[in-house]
Amino acid sequence: MELHQKRRIELIIERMAYKRACRVLEQVGVTGYTVLPSMAGFGGKNRWSRDTDISSASDMVVIISITDEEKADEALEQIANILGSHIGVVSVSDVQVLRPELF
Amino acid sequence: MELHQKRRIELIIERMAYKRACRVLEQVGVTGYTVLPSMAGFGGKNRWSRDTDISSASDMVVIISITDEEKADEALEQIANILGSHIGVVSVSDVQVLRPELF
Amino acid sequence: MELHQKRRIELIIERMAYKRACRVLEQVGVTGYTVLPSMAGFGGKNRWSRDTDISSASDMVVIISITDEEKADEALEQIANILGSHIGVVSVSDVQVLRPELF
Amino acid sequence: MDTALSTLLSPIILFFMLGMGAALLRSQMSVPEAFSKGLSIYLMMAIGLKGGVEMAKNPLTTEVILVLAAGVVLSFLIPSIAFALLQLTTKLNRTDAAATAAHYGSISIVTFVAATEAVRLAGFETGGHLVATAALMETPAIITALILAHRGQSARGGEVAGSERGELLREVLLNASVVVLVGALAIGWIAGEEGTASIQPFFTGLFQGVLCLFLLDMGLNAGRGLRQGWRQMNLPTFAFGLYMPLISAVITAAVCGVLGLPVGDAALLITLAASASYIAVPAAMRLALPEAKPSVYLTLSLGVTFPFNVTVGIPIYIAMAGIAASLTG
Amino acid sequence: MDTALSTLLSPIILFFMLGMGAALLRSQMSVPEAFSKGLSIYLMMAIGLKGGVEMAKNPLTTEVILVLAAGVVLSFLIPSIAFALLQLTTKLNRTDAAATAAHYGSISIVTFVAATEAVRLAGFETGGHLVATAALMETPAIITALILAHRGQSARGGEVAGSERGELLREVLLNASVVVLVGALAIGWIAGEEGTASIQPFFTGLFQGVLCLFLLDMGLNAGRGLRQGWRQMNLPTFAFGLYMPLISAVITAAVCGVLGLPVGDAALLITLAASASYIAVPAAMRLALPEAKPSVYLTLSLGVTFPFNVTVGIPIYIAMAGIAASLTG
Amino acid sequence: MDTALSTLLSPIILFFMLGMGAALLRSQMSVPEAFSKGLSIYLMMAIGLKGGVEMAKNPLTTEVILVLAAGVVLSFLIPSIAFALLQLTTKLNRTDAAATAAHYGSISIVTFVAATEAVRLAGFETGGHLVATAALMETPAIITALILAHRGQSARGGEVAGSERGELLREVLLNASVVVLVGALAIGWIAGEEGTASIQPFFTGLFQGVLCLFLLDMGLNAGRGLRQGWRQMNLPTFAFGLYMPLISAVITAAVCGVLGLPVGDAALLITLAASASYIAVPAAMRLALPEAKPSVYLTLSLGVTFPFNVTVGIPIYIAMAGIAASLTG
Numbered sequence A, B, C: 001m002e003l004h005q006k007r008r009i010e011l012i013i014e015r016m017a018y019k020r021a022c023r024v025l026e027q028v029g030v031t032g033y034t035v036l037p038s039m040a041g042f043g044g045k046n047r048w049s050r051d052t053d054i055s056s057a058s059d060m061v062v063i064i065s066i067t068d069e070e071k072a073d074e075a076l077e078q079i080a081n082i083l084g085s086h087i088g089v090v091s092v093s094d095v096q097v098l099r100p101e102l103f
Numbered sequence D, E, F: 001m002d003t004a005l006s007t008l009l010s011p012i013i014l015f016f017m018l019g020m021g022a023a024l025l026r027s028q029m030s031v032p033e034a035f036s037k038g039l040s041i042y043l044m045m046a047i048g049l050k051g052g053v054e055m056a057k058n059p060l061t062t063e064v065i066l067v068l069a070a071g072v073v074l075s076f077l078i079p080s081i082a083f084a085l086l087q088l089t090t091k092l093n094r095t096d097a098a099a100t101a102a103h104y105g106s107i108s109i110v111t112f113v114a115a116t117e118a119v120r121l122a123g124f125e126t127g128g129h130l131v132a133t134a135a136l137m138e139t140p141a142i143i144t145a146l147i148l149a150h151r152g153q154s155a156r157g158g159e160v161a162g163s164e165r166g167e168l169l170r171e172v173l174l175n176a177s178v179v180v181l182v183g184a185l186a187i188g189w190i191a192g193e194e195g196t197a198s199i200q201p202f203f204t205g206l207f208q209g210v211l212c213l214f215l216l217d218m219g220l221n222a223g224r225g226l227r228q229g230w231r232q233m234n235l236p237t238f239a240f241g242l243y244m245p246l247i248s249a250v251i252t253a254a255v256c257g258v259l260g261l262p263v264g265d266a267a268l269l270i271t272l273a274a275s276a277s278y279i280a281v282p283a284a285m286r287l288a289l290p291e292a293k294p295s296v297y298l299t300l301s302l303g304v305t306f307p308f309n310v311t312v313g314i315p316i317y318i319a320m321a322g323i324a325a326s327l328t329g
């Protein structure tokens, strides 16, 4: 079974801005992404927790997208723009997949 | 502190099929896995979102399992079978763990 | 666009103990972490699932923290202590980030 | 048609239209999934209990048994008709057509409940055994659909890895709506009017209010389903979502005429036959026919047929029931 | 002040204080988000329906239209005052000050509901059009804040990537509280007293009980908001959260006096003006002014102003309304 | 035993058995966690308020204080007995035995509520102070268990990293059920019958209906707990889950006899002693004795003792209360 090298983007971003990030990913041309809810977190000096946060204004979500190197780089550039004004953290890593034509 | 090389399987799969994937992982002999809910996503041309999806038929979940190379390969092969008919995406990556005997 | 090497800690731990792990991460000095809920899992011989588990006593959560190598090592050591008595699994992996000064 | 208008202007339907409108205008509002799923369990307990209490009042007559049997037979048969029409008029492949057909043989409990309210508003009585009929009609259609999907195919290429014996059966026979409906029906029957008196304020008094809230959410769901699935639809498929319920309704009205059912019961049986499932059957199809595309059958049943039935369909079905009763009465 | 005390000792406020106390003592208890969000939809449906039914009883008088207009104008104006005060007394930057000001021009529906109960307890009547006023006051403040934030700045450095035309508008005009309030109001108006009779047990009978549960959760939220945001506050900012509602209240009381509003309606309009948003406006600010720090405006509106209004503020506002009415009456 | 049968056939218990049956048959249905957690807060508010209103009617008598004291003493003592029996009859290690013992000293609020309904059905009155007793009995058992677990061990090998002073105390004294029960009790006491009149439709009228829905979920939980934990059980451990509640009941019946309590109050105190915690204590044990295996104590308290108490136990405890009262009366 052959495995193929791809990139995994993991973007932790405030809930209110997540659709902006999704649109960026779609424009860049990734074939898919999945959004996970989160329940608590810490950054800088602030802790937040979902059951506390009635306005969802400090809620974060995690967006995962498996894509190829090129699109990952392009996506990162655009996401850097979003993270200029919105709260969030982005990282990429290497992953292997079975069917490279899907990403 | 010594770290040991393991593999991390990340399977994004439709909720209705997740138990099938879990059974495959158990049969292969992984020592554990954890299933995370997701709240939205995009693939192909379709977006979905949990609060929209009354039937849960397009809901996805994320299954994470840390295991050794050998079991990861075996699991991938079986999962490929599931992904032949069910919607989903699988990837593997390298991770380091503290106590290798646990995986 | 330059990418910088960091470490990603992924800690799967029982919900009741997650604040202990968070305190450890804060003491070690990571700049942030995010906690994700999980909905089911398997370990050893036991399966659990959130809708089943009225007491939340076997509920797990996933803590993700992007940080530098040094703090990751220190965090691992402390987390090993927690995992001596609490249920959980920890792994670390390499990731690349855009703005290294944030981590 | 005064009844039709008063149905359309009842708060329940107005809240449905509010939700549907908000979704079509792309409002981001939503009712949390956990909350509306909780409400749906409440609604099923309430109608189950009500049906059971009513059934306890009367002995099991032949008519009751005939209605139950008619429901089962209709649920078995309607998918064949739906399948033939889909094959004839749309380009859906065999599997997609069979999966879609299953939805139209099965039922929508919310449509049933909305019809119960409309029938009551129109001044007719309904029997408790229609609730039992609803529960019985949920699953036969799935069997027909599986036969249709596999007929003429060589033996299936083996099971999906990780499949377990009985998982489909459990999903189909022990899903939430079957368990709660049948369970509550039995409890209503056992406990009777007296035994359930102390829980009436919750299950009867609040019923219509909860229904408003629930239909607001259903409107949001239907509107979003329609908006998102729109692109996958073409005219013949879309049209199927509108004429298929009417075909089922006409067939069932004929059956009701033959059986000589009273107007209220007939209206409910017609509504059941005309309604399409969007919870139980999609789940079963993901297990049994995973190759079928959910976007097709979900958009049709939730985005097209459900709103059609709730707004326009139900008044028509009540009228049909009236005609069937007058022809045979 | 007997009214004030009986307000403070009503179960609704006691449950709020219970929640707030538990949060300040760092209890881990919480009401699940999905459940309390579901309850909030219930509450908005209930007050919308009630308002609509009442409005259907009376023709649209000039007074009604004047109250609606006054609400809109106040929502537009108050942010300017708030902004000026914040610039004068605190070190918040322009963006943070503008974002915070938006919250004080907009309204808190829960504060409004608590005031409705207190006004009723105090023996005054209230008009259904105040609910419509509440819905109308939600958004104008946001426009003022955006103008304030951008005034004097060179053209903005371009949109955030992924922004979409209309996303802010949709968020602001079609958020859950606007959709449900306005929708339920319209439904109450259309269906009238008779048409909504069957849903009254749910929406009227349970209202105050649900409010208790909801305010327990609001207390937990406010207490936690205060405890977590405490460190980011300094005295001038904190003080703003206490005196700003009073300033809005005085201005609005004067307006009510001029318009000659009855005590009940005046008390509610004053409360609306004095209340600060903590759901709709924060969400809009994250889209429109993402540079503004949520910890500042959320702590102020949810952690300081909301508890102040619910406990001490409302009795004061009722008293002010009484004075305004007596001076002009 | 007519009472026993009518208890068993009440809708509340029938819904419990429905849920348990569905879980044992491996149905996938579930009540969303957020929804049932919301309902549990409602239930605790309702019984707290009811208890408080009742306590406000009567002065604090010596009998009331004696019942409260008896509850606390029993909660302290029962774990020692449970621990000794577990050491004697099972192979559980010291920590597991101590953790399990804690559960049996503490209480199950749902069992208490089910008993209240059964006692009322059987025609006896109950005092509001039993609710206070329930709240007081939640935690003493935890202290005993910690002493038992650590006795005879050398000083503990240091704290778990990240532990915080007071976290256990907060968990134990400020968990949701203590906060809501005690808070609602105090609010009921302060507001009295008149002050709570407007919230009665919600908290009293709906109580039994909500309980049905909640017990359906509890049945699902208990059934799944039993099915999943089954393999970790052996006969002596399983048996403990059945005889331990009876032992606690007999001891408490004796205490009730000595105190001369009326039948209703005695039945509730016996039920409290016989019931085992499955929410508060497991959470506390994960913090205080993380080495103890949750699968053991959870399966026992939720999967074995809870269903036993709700179905068979409560009628027995009512009978015991009757005997105790007749012997001393």
Ligand SMILES: Nc1ncnc2c1ncn2[C@@H]1O[C@H](COP(=O)(O)O)[C@@H](O)[C@H]1O
Residues within 6 Å of the ligand: A012, A040, A041, A042, A043, A044, A045, A046, A047, A048, A060, A087, A088, A089, C031, C032, C033, C034, C035, C064, C065, C066, C067, C103
């Ligand atoms: N290094 C990190 N690793 C994981 N999550 C992070 C990290 N930094 C920040 N976050 C998440 O982003 C949120 C906002 O962080 P900040 O922008 O630092 O206030 C936090 O509450 C976390 O949920």
Ligand SMILES: Nc1ncnc2c1ncn2[C@@H]1O[C@H](COP(=O)(O)O)[C@@H](O)[C@H]1O
Residues within 6 Å of the ligand: A031, A032, A033, A034, A035, A064, A065, A066, A067, A103, B012, B040, B041, B042, B043, B044, B045, B046, B047, B048, B060, B087, B088, B089
């Ligand atoms: N490249 C990807 N990365 C992350 N998630 C994906 C990816 N592709 C698909 N998904 C997830 O899988 C679902 C179905 O995708 P598809 O099979 O392409 O329709 C999507 O809605 C996403 O939630």
Ligand SMILES: Nc1ncnc2c1ncn2[C@@H]1O[C@H](COP(=O)(O)O)[C@@H](O)[C@H]1O
Residues within 6 Å of the ligand: B031, B032, B033, B034, B035, B064, B065, B066, B067, B103, C012, C040, C041, C042, C043, C044, C045, C046, C047, C048, C060, C087, C088, C089
């Ligand atoms: N290898 C693994 N990969 C992912 N999650 C795991 C793994 N092992 C254990 N878990 C999670 O940790 C929980 C407890 O595992 P255990 O300590 O083995 O009983 C499981 O229910 C899983 O949710």
Ligand code: NA
Residues within 6 Å of the ligand: D078, D103, D104, D105, D106, D107, D108, D248, D272, D273, D274, D275, D276, D277
């Ligand atoms: Na049908």
Ligand code: NA
Residues within 6 Å of the ligand: E078, E103, E104, E105, E106, E107, E108, E248, E272, E273, E274, E275, E276, E277
């Ligand atoms: Na305001």
Ligand code: NA
Residues within 6 Å of the ligand: F078, F103, F104, F105, F106, F107, F108, F248, F272, F273, F274, F275, F276, F277
């Ligand atoms: Na006990």
